[in-house]
Amino acid sequence: MSMPPESREEAIKRLNESASVLEAKTAREINHELAGQAAASEAWRIIADLLGGVFVGLALGFVFDRVAGTNPWGLIGGVLLGFAVSIWMAWRTAQRITAKAEASGVEPKSVPFDDEEED
Template sequence: MAQPDEPRDEAIRRLDERADALAARTARATPDYGATAASYGYRLIGVLLGGVLVGLGFGFAIDAIAKTAPWGMIVGVLAGFAVSTWMAVRTAQRMTAEAAREWGPVRDLPVDDADEED
């Protein structure tokens, strides 16, 4: 509390410092959405490329064993692409549920009137 002989400006400065300290203690930390979203994107790319490469490997192995020239690799790449697409969709659904649990419901961006033309 301010002392009677204390200058008014000093009391206001101390009150501002206390208000800033209270705001710092009660402020919620902003989560780093960018890094998390980037990691989700890299994970999806890994799933997509991994499926195609595994299919290519299996197709090459089948070609080497069965002597079926390019057909094993063609079928392997197509099958790998199909499986990796299915896995990417499932992974994206799981990531969406995880993000909704962690970040809460989706919020709309505020309307920016400066961008609208009349």
């Protein structure tokens, strides 16, 4: 069964609608190379938060031990406090990244599970 012939204006209107839909789909596509670089930079930021908090706590504990003469308790307390602060900072960064990803409306692609790496 063939379709009835449509007028030139109807055909142009249909093509314009199809072009608009296609343009909307392609406009939402992201550049995967740039997205990968952004993800890597955010991962390095979280690692820097984790290490930086511990090292700052270590340094502050060392200084406190030298000033107060409380070896090794200031150092231990500084490391524990620095670790707690670094975990909080990493959590806050992860929450910010998640909120930014949800606001962009882009669905994350799942990574397939790879059984070949197990021995």
